[in-house]
Amino acid sequence: MQLHFLGTGAGMPSKERNTSALMVKLLDEVSEMWLFDCGEATQHQILHTSLKPRKVTKIFITHLHGDHIFGLPGFLSSRSFQGGDEPLTIFGPSGLQQWIEQTLALSKTHLTYPLRFVEVQEGIIYEDAHFTIHAKELRHVVPCYGYRIEQKDLPGELLIDKAQALGVPKGPLLGQLKNGHDIVLENGDVVLAKDVVAPAKKGFTLSVLGDTKYCEEAIQLSMGADIIVHEATFDGTTTDLAASYGHATNVEAAKVAQQAGAHYLLLNHLSARFLPYDLPQFLAEAQGIFPNTFLTADQAVYTWQHNKLF
Amino acid sequence: MQLHFLGTGAGMPSKERNTSALMVKLLDEVSEMWLFDCGEATQHQILHTSLKPRKVTKIFITHLHGDHIFGLPGFLSSRSFQGGDEPLTIFGPSGLQQWIEQTLALSKTHLTYPLRFVEVQEGIIYEDAHFTIHAKELRHVVPCYGYRIEQKDLPGELLIDKAQALGVPKGPLLGQLKNGHDIVLENGDVVLAKDVVAPAKKGFTLSVLGDTKYCEEAIQLSMGADIIVHEATFDGTTTDLAASYGHATNVEAAKVAQQAGAHYLLLNHLSARFLPYDLPQFLAEAQGIFPNTFLTADQAVYTWQHNKLF
Numbered sequence: 150m151q152l153h154f155l156g157t158g159a160g161m162p163s164k165e166r167n168t169s170a171l172m173v174k175l176l177d178e179v180s181e182m183w184l185f186d187c188g189e190a191t192q193h194q195i196l197h198t199s200l201k202p203r204k205v206t207k208i209f210i211t212h213l214h215g216d217h218i219f220g221l222p223g224f225l226s227s228r229s230f231q232g233g234d235e236p237l238t239i240f241g242p243s244g245l246q247q248w249i250e251q252t253l254a255l256s257k258t259h260l261t262y263p264l265r266f267v268e269v270q271e272g273i274i275y276e277d278a279h280f281t282i283h284a285k286e287l288r289h290v291v292p293c294y295g296y297r298i299e300q301k302d303l304p305g306e307l308l309i310d311k312a313q314a315l316g317v318p319k320g321p322l323l324g325q326l327k328n329g330h331d332i333v334l335e336n337g338d339v340v341l342a343k344d345v346v347a348p349a350k351k352g353f354t355l356s357v358l359g360d361t362k363y364c365e366e367a368i369q370l371s372m373g374a375d376i377i378v379h380e381a382t383f384d385g386t387t388t389d390l391a392a393s394y395g396h397a398t399n400v401e402a403a404k405v406a407q408q409a410g411a412h413y414l415l416l417n418h419l420s421a422r423f424l425p426y427d428l429p430q431f432l433a434e435a436q437g438i439f440p441n442t443f444l445t446a447d448q449a450v451y452t453w454q455h456n457k458l459f
Numbered sequence: 460m461q462l463h464f465l466g467t468g469a470g471m472p473s474k475e476r477n478t479s480a481l482m483v484k485l486l487d488e489v490s491e492m493w494l495f496d497c498g499e500a501t502q503h504q505i506l507h508t509s510l511k512p513r514k515v516t517k518i519f520i521t522h523l524h525g526d527h528i529f530g531l532p533g534f535l536s537s538r539s540f541q542g543g544d545e546p547l548t549i550f551g552p553s554g555l556q557q558w559i560e561q562t563l564a565l566s567k568t569h570l571t572y573p574l575r576f577v578e579v580q581e582g583i584i585y586e587d588a589h590f591t592i593h594a595k596e597l598r599h600v601v602p603c604y605g606y607r608i609e610q611k612d613l614p615g616e617l618l619i620d621k622a623q624a625l626g627v628p629k630g631p632l633l634g635q636l637k638n639g640h641d642i643v644l645e646n647g648d649v650v651l652a653k654d655v656v657a658p659a660k661k662g663f664t665l666s667v668l669g670d671t672k673y674c675e676e677a678i679q680l681s682m683g684a685d686i687i688v689h690e691a692t693f694d695g696t697t698t699d700l701a702a703s704y705g706h707a708t709n710v711e712a713a714k715v716a717q718q719a720g721a722h723y724l725l726l727n728h729l730s731a732r733f734l735p736y737d738l739p740q741f742l743a744e745a746q747g748i749f750p751n752t753f754l755t756a757d758q759a760v761y762t763w764q765h766n767k768l769f
Contacts, residue, residue: 161537164506189533190500196474215566219533223499226525227471248565255558256525257601291567 150175150300150353150453152378154417154445155194156186159382159396160216163421166447167194168216171357171378171417172205178300179279181206184224185296185357185378191220192227194447203233207275209282210241211359212293218245222252229260236263240275240284242292243268269294279352285370287361290395295359295370300352304329312345353453356411360418362392363401371409376458378445379405380418385434399431403438413458414442415451460485460610460663460763462688464727464755465504466496469692469706470526473731476757477504478526481667481688481727482515488610489589491516494534495606495667495688501530502537504757513543517585519592520551521669522603528555532562539570546573550585550594552602553578579604589662595680597671600705605669605680610662614639622655663763666721670728672702673711681719686768688755689715690728695744709741713748723768724752725761 151174158166168188172195175181182204184191195202202224210218221239228237239245246266253260267274274296275282283297307327317323317340322332329342356371357378371377379402383391391398397405399416406414416435423431428444435442443451443458452459461484468476478498482505485491492514494501505512512534520528531549538547549555556576563570577584584606585592593607617637627633627650632642639652666681667688681687689712693701701708707715709726716724726745733741738754745752753761753768762769 161540162503162506162533167503189530190503193472193477193500193503196472213566215532215536215568218566219529219536220499222525223472223529226529230471244565248561251558251561252525255554256523256528258525 150178150355152355152376152415152451152453153198153200154447154449155191155198156188157417157419157445157447157449158216159380159418159420161421162188162190162216165425166419166421167191168219169211169418170194170220172200173298173355173357174200176204180204183207183209183298185209186211186217186359187220187224188216189219189223192224197448202228202231203235206235206237208237208239208241209296209357210239210245211295211357212289212291213242213244213248214291214360217359218248221249222256222258225249225253225260225264226256226258229258229262232261234262236265238265238267240267240269240296242294283370285366287359287366287370288364288395289360289362293359293361293395295361295367296357297370297374298355298357300354302352303350305347305349308345308347312340315340315345317345351456353456356409360395361397362395363397363404367405368408371405371411374409374411375456376413376415376451376453377402377406377409377411378415378417381416381431381435382418382420384423384431399435400438403435403442406439406442411439412441414439415445416442417445419444460488460665462665462686462725462761462763463508463510464757464759465501465508466498467727467729467755467757467759468526469690469728469730471731472498472500472526475735476729476731477501478529479521479728480504480530482510483608483665483667484510486514490514493517493519493608495519496521496527496669497530497534498526499529499533502534505534507758512538512541513545516545516547518547518549518551519606519667520549520555521605521667522599522601523552523554523558524601524670527669528558531559532566532568535559535563535570535574536566536568539568539572542571544572546575548575548577550577550579550606552604593680595676597669597676597680598674598705599670599672603669603671603705605671605677606667607680607684608665608667610664612662613660615657615659618655618657622650625650625655627655661766663766666719670705671707672705673707673714677715678718681715681721684719684721685766686723686725686761686763687712687716687719687721688725688727691726691741691745692728692730694733694741709745710748713745713752716749716752721749722751724749725755726752727755729754
């Protein structure tokens with residue numbers, strides 16, 4: 150799993166940070182990519198990467214402020230131009246579907262692929278053999294959701310050497326063991342799956358929060374997460390101001406990660422007020438509370454491997 | 460007057476050309492800027508210039524395809540963030556106002572300035588002391604307008620030396636002469652305005668066409684224009700294809716300029732199929748018909764001065 154940050158700024162685009170978009174690459178897991186929020190010019194940011202819009206199968210929108218959605222019509226349209234024909238599902242708050250449909254109709258945009266919508270409410274919004282996704286409403290000035298992506302545990306590897314040592318022949322019996330079924334050999338010996346299959350590998354948990362002030366809901370949604378992506382529009386000098394705008398500070402994001410018992414915290418949605426030379430201090434303040442904190446930047450890529458973030 | 464091309468590509472943005480937007484700078488004339496079309500990421504293109512969104516007082520939309528309008532919500536919103544408080548008027552086809560209003564409402568975007576709409580139909584759509592603007596429907600696959608901006612003639616300069624030689628004293632009589640009124644001096648001498656005021660300076664005529672196939676209407680709208688901005692999505696090898704998509708070729712654009720008796724032709728809205736090394740040939744084909752043809756590029760600026768384009 151990789152996190153490719155396409156836009157990490159708040160409100161207006163700046164030369165340094167575009168408005169919100171995060172591509173979660175699940176190519177090894179399910180050969181898909183999932184996009185979280187889609188600010189204006191997200192497709193332009195993608196032009197400077199090797200990401201393929203047609204591989205994006207799901208888009209999750211946290212809330213309907215312009216800096217999180219104004220890139221959607223262009224992205225949907227270009228995915229079509231580029232020959233995307235796989236279905237695409239958009240998860241988002243009430244009102245999004247109508248706006249997208251109005252916008253596509255007005256601009257006479259005919260998509261080459263089926264577009265589906267899921268209106269997000271609290272609870273499980275998606276589940277398949279590999280993932281469960283929960284949504285929870287956060288506290289912003291408009292309805293805004295955070296998403297918790299839980300990868301299901303992966304079946305352990307078949308230990309072929311061990312199986313063969315116990316007399317299991319090459320062939321379909323190996324497959325049965327791998328799928329967790331105990332077997333009986335021709336000579337009557339029983340081979341237990343647990344003896345020849347490594348323990349299940351724990352899946353990851355990723356919590357992508359939308360805009361929010363510091364709140365209990367952010368902690369609840371992120372409990373025990375491997376990675377939290379949390380907004381940090383303000384810093385500790387303007388905590389009251391942050392809350393009044395429905396935003397959080399670097400310090401508050403770190404508290405959420407600490408209280409949720411998370412492993413890693415990535416701060417995004419930074420205000421353009423913070424200049425490059427402010428950032429070391431900005432990061433240090435958060436790390437004072439939660440050491441495993443990182444600042445995101447446009448086009449930064451983080452890789453999750455062996456239960457660590459690189 | 461300056462033409463600052465912000466986006467000169469067709470359909471999808473590419474690394475080389477963004478979708479359509481042209482800023483017409485009238486700072487010397489009326490201290491305003493007028494924007495023609497506003498593809499996605501027009502505000503991002505502006506970030507790399509010294510152009511100030513709050514100086515934009517009028518936006519003209521040629522048609523409602525996404526590559527001409529998807530940057531509007533973000534531009535309007537950022538103009539507000541940046542403290543714009545001067546009224547802004549959007550001229551565009553039917554349906555645009557409703558979409559903008561729906562989009563601003565959905566995203567809870569509250570503008571700090573009055574936003575007005577003019578639904579464009581053929582004929583004079585704007586007139587003041589300095590300019591007359593005509594709209595004419597072109598031939599595209601959706602309703603699409605071209606705009607003809609005529610600057611009114613500028614009053615000639617007062618030739619002070621000549622006036623003083625004829626005995627006109629400093630003071631209000633000079634102002635009367637400048638305004639075209641003949642005067643009588645204290646000694647009874649008559650001074651004619653035409654003798655001490657230079658001839659009126661001819662205003663410019665600029666024709667900005669939207670997407671269109673080669674058509675009579677483009678020629679009519681551009682008759683005698685100083686500058687025509689014409690799309691050239693295709694080249695002469697695909698003339699039939701161009702027409703079937705409602706687009707024009709480089710050669711057809713040159714024919715429009717020739718038949719309209721224009722002075723300069725600027726080609727924009729180029730397909731990303733044309734690579735940098737194709738462009739000399741692409742330009743030469745048009746210049747074979749209309750020598751004063753230029754290719755536009757993103758961030759190219761043309762200045763109109765002394766009846767010439769630089």
